[in-house]
Amino acid sequence: MSEKLYPVSITVNGKAHAAEVPSRLTLVDFLRDTLRLTGTHVGCEHGICGACSVILDGAPVRSCLMFAVQLDGCSVTTIEGLARPDGTPSVLQDAFCEAHGLQCGYCTPGMIVASHALLESNPQPSEAEIRDAIGGNLCRCTGYQQIVDAVQLAAGNLAKGAK
Amino acid sequence: MALELKGEQALKVGQQALWKLLNDPDVLAKTIPGCNTVRALGDDRYEMGLKLQVANVSGEYMGSVAITEKQEPAHYVLAVEGQGSIGFMKGSAAFDLEPKGDNETLLRYAGSAEVGGVVAGVGQRVLSGVAKYMVGRFFKALEKHIADNP
Amino acid sequence: MSAQPGNYRYIGTRRRTKEDPRFVTGRGHYVADIALPGMKHVALVTSPHASARIKAIRTDKALALPGVHYALTGEELCANVDPLYVGVDAPKVARYPLARGVVRYAGEWVVAVVADSRALAEDAAERIEIDYEPTDYILDPEKAILPGAVLVHPDHGSNVLYRRTFTWGPVEADFAKAQHKLAFRARWGRSATVPIETFGIAAQWDPGTGLLDVWASIQMPKYPDQLARALRLPGNAVRVHFDVDVGGSYGVKRGIKHTVLVGYLAKKLGMPVRFIEDRLENMRGGDMHGPDRIFDMQVAFDTDGTIHSLKIRALDDVGAYAGRSPLQLGKPVGAIVGPYRITSVEYEPISVLTNKTAQEAVRGFGQSPTNYALETAIDRVARHLGMDRVELRRKNFITRDQFPYLIPSGSTYDSGDYHTVLDKALRAADFPALVAERDAARKAGRLAGVGIATCLEPSGGNSAFEPLFNPKNETTTWMDSCLVRVDISGAVTGVMNTSTSGQGHETLVATVLGEILERDPDTIRVVHADSLNALPSNSPVGSRMAIMLGGAAAGAAKKVKAALMAIAAHNLGVAQESLEYRDGSISAKGDAKKSLSWDQLVEIAHRKFHKLPPGLEPGLQAKFVWEVPTGGGLPTADGRIQMYPCYSFEAHLVLVEIDPATAQPKIRRYLCGHDCGTMINPDIVHGMTYGGIAHGIGAALYEKFAFSDNGQLASQTFMDYLMPSALEVPGIDIVDHCTPSPLTEFGQKGSGEAGYLGAPAAIASAINDALAPLGASIDELPMTPLAIWTQLQGGKTQ
């Protein structure tokens, strides 16, 4: 019983990837195991913790709750795709460093993906809006305070024209 | 997870006839939701195969049924045990058949079941609602059987 | 006294951490990111029963699947490995990675399947057929200690793993003379830290070298040693790689059983094998549940509020096996009276086996539950006397001038200024306004309460509970170490010897080295040695790394500095006392021309033997191994011992409102006054404190590993095990204070468990303050909406 493979082509961080995958391979496993983009993390595999958040066609989603085969022709952005082209941190990523909005770093890619999507749609969010946007991402280290601080800092820096 | 089930159902059938139905493996096979085989093992013990497809949850179970404390035609206790890939179930229920006018019997049941394995760990929130529904389906099927086989 | 004394260049200043840049760009290196060529994957078959005999295991259908390599049963594994180390003296409570013959909790590992992929391994696991014969089980720890109870380990003869009554000071006399006594029960529910990363391990056996390489998500003292012993290998046949980023631990990432299992498989099969727990395996059988305690408390006190004595009985349900867990009743011995001058204590810790998931170390190692019981006692005394809770605490606090302060159980608190920290917190919170807000809410018909907790964080991790709870264990050495290397280019590298799970140890070491060597910490690299290259370490447990790794780094840096001074003195012809070290250069005091730069000094050390002073080793590196200050002693016969060297203090103030229509609590305000001595990196300390408070909010209000009546873990997913999100954790204010420790290099104390040690007590205090006008109270955590509602209905919990 060898598993049937399905051809998919998924654009990840601007680069098209063609692969043959079993239907049951989730998007997060595809990113991590097939493409070796290990920045996206697996936390609960049942859609609660948010560690696997990625941006799918512009909107943040949980990559453990979809199969790669479903995303043929789609475009995905992961934490690796949010940095500047030379790999240095973006304004938001830099703000997470400045505010120390993380500790163990495990939930961090999901947090940054959720925050990135928030700032794209709402460049000057209130604290309540930030908490709502990351409300589906669990963190056990930070108590969220410095994450909220980081997003506020990034919003301020972006408003000042930081790129 | 322990499930408590308790209730009563009036059935348009005489007490003795209902007793017979409830002790007939073929009837049980037709009325127990998901049941696809019932094989008598003797001594009021049966082996049962269940394929459950409740909502999104599906699973196959092999189990056994034993009937004890028989006081024909008024009372018995049904003990059920089953095991499948997503967990196990073990329970028993007391059934009391009470004549209620002509050709009608009140069936009272009270029992509890233990559920273990994955289902118990992840499905505690909905198990009892689903269990109630299964009991309801059993009675509906039984009523239909009674209506179809006057 | 300022928030941060001492005249430091890098220590205590806000600086970015060394670790963050790799994490924010998705370049962390966790165990699940490791892909070894030809690596196989493990899935587990676990017991659905709380207790059963295993009658038969059939693996043929699983092995018939293509891509499936092996199915390992307990029979085989237990015959080939030794039992896992147990913290107390209970040899008949043997613990192995897989069950042999008997399962003792629902979720216990029974068979491990190895396949080409995790998905295939799960397919195979489903095809393993096991015949169980369910047997009687025991779930209630109070019933478990009664005669005739079902025994979890019949060979042990009892369900009691550890029990002793300690009496420190004139307890009976104090109780006899006290004007008031009260007794109550407080219950701490089973929760844990539940990191977002589950436990994972990859292992590879090289038959050519006879070496087992291990990469694991680990935070565990003596992990390589325990692993090697269980696998019957010499210590130098195991190489644990400590450069794996750990996705959160806070105590629980112990993983010995996981590692023995995977190590055995890797060696047996000759294939690299990886096992990453999935969330269900992690929750039910990862053996990472925390304390589950019933405290029976008695307090003796006078009308003026003076508290004289305590009797504490702590019954801890540790589940089906013993690991480190019974010892979590031992750590609180070191702070058994909290920050209060209580002259005598009776303490009866009881560790009980039940048919539940085994307990492991959780942040604070049992101190947070004890603090909750102590603070509940203080609140109850205040309520009993009609006394203000703040005043009662102030009255009983050890005062600043009483340090070092010896408590009845034999530990000496190093330093503290509890009155000042509490005052600062009260001022920062505008406490009268907080109380007024509560009263206004009450007047408007809502339920509101102010919570207070003033708690200690014993830190420095000396693990003295080991000899205290196990007379056969005479371990009194709990060192940590650091190696500093200045290479030929003049760059500085610090080598640490354990893994990190978010505490910022690279930043710690770089900051300390930079401070002493006066070199920019940003230029200093810090690496994690593997266990064969490492100096001894006891890993980041017990809030010890700022103290121990910080101290070791300082010691090593000072040795390097001394070598530089010796080189300078020799070459400049000036006595060391007349030399001045600045930014790595050394010059004669008052004669700037007589000077050698950092680069020149380094060059001499590495290349110019002819310029080295006699007796100095060439090259420039130093190691320093530091024993815990105050460590080293065995307990007295009556169980007095110096448990930890340093004592941090935290004062929590909380305002909680409860919606009377729904019984939902909401935290309106949270402030924490915190004194952990000198902070090496304030952002890291604050972050851990915020996180500890959030974790404490979880333990107080949301999180519980709940077992059903038939021993099933009913909260196996994140749908039922409820960790607070950013929407439940409020904005938190922290007020710093610094009372330096006299025992450490910079006056630093520990802070890795900060926040968590007081938050549950503070929230419980607030909820009970809110319920007080109704004459109601809850003495069990978590205080769920259901528990609150039950009180609002005038009922009793449960």
Place this chain on the structure above:
Amino acid sequence: MKAAPFEYTRVSTLAEACELLSEHGGDAKLIAGGQSLVPMMAMRLARPAWLVDINRLEELKHVELRGDALVVGAAVRQCVIERNADAVRSLPLMNRALKWVGHVQTRNRGTVGGSVVHADPSAEIPLVACVLDATLVLQDTSGRSEVAAREFFFAPMVTAIAPEQCLAEIRFPVWDAPRVGCSFEEVSIRHGDFALVSACAQVALDADGKCVRAALGIGGASPFPHALPEIGAMLEGKVLDDMLIEDAAVAVAGLIDPDGDLHATAEYRRFLARMLAMRVLKAAAEDAAGKGAK
């Protein structure tokens, strides 16, 4: 936690989906947003042999006002209906309900129809459908049929849909009256969790402030989303004063059939249902009254 193997087809028409369902019967399963289905597959509680992907069916993605109803295609994502101008204007109750549905990431992917057919008794969208007396349009190879939302839900995750049927669209009646107000409230332990109990109400007032139409429903406190037309009947023709609302709330508590679980007992749920019924009725009445003042 990896799903059992399955065959996968992404269909390009609804008819194709129905054919596959018809061919494979109970062994096939539709996937839209997958936010409820995929976790169950990961735990292997759900193990369809065939997964039929309807995510890209444009014919299931319409949101349009048709007659006196807002018609929502089954595969419309929750985030779309959350922002759709027609929906916000004509179906404010849905908009309020969606604030309680999961989190941003799940609403971005989850669909309206998926939530309905998953039939969690605590879910918000099914409750709105029942309270507003929506009609569900089901399709199979033989054509379309309709079923009232109030007759669709049997038990947790058990509905009237047959294995070969696909939910095509949902018709939510729009109340065409000048003074319509609504409210949605819920108690969950954390935001975004399954509701212990939820309640929603929609009322219409006449110019004098008398209630001309009222609908109320309770989620999480019966094995299915529980619309309570009895309460509407009790309120209609009357002024919604506090006493009447309290009476209605007491009646609510008597009509529901809650179960206990880990987080709430049946009694607590009954209490919450009463309290929330009171809250949503008051809030809906105030909302409606406010519209008269304009």
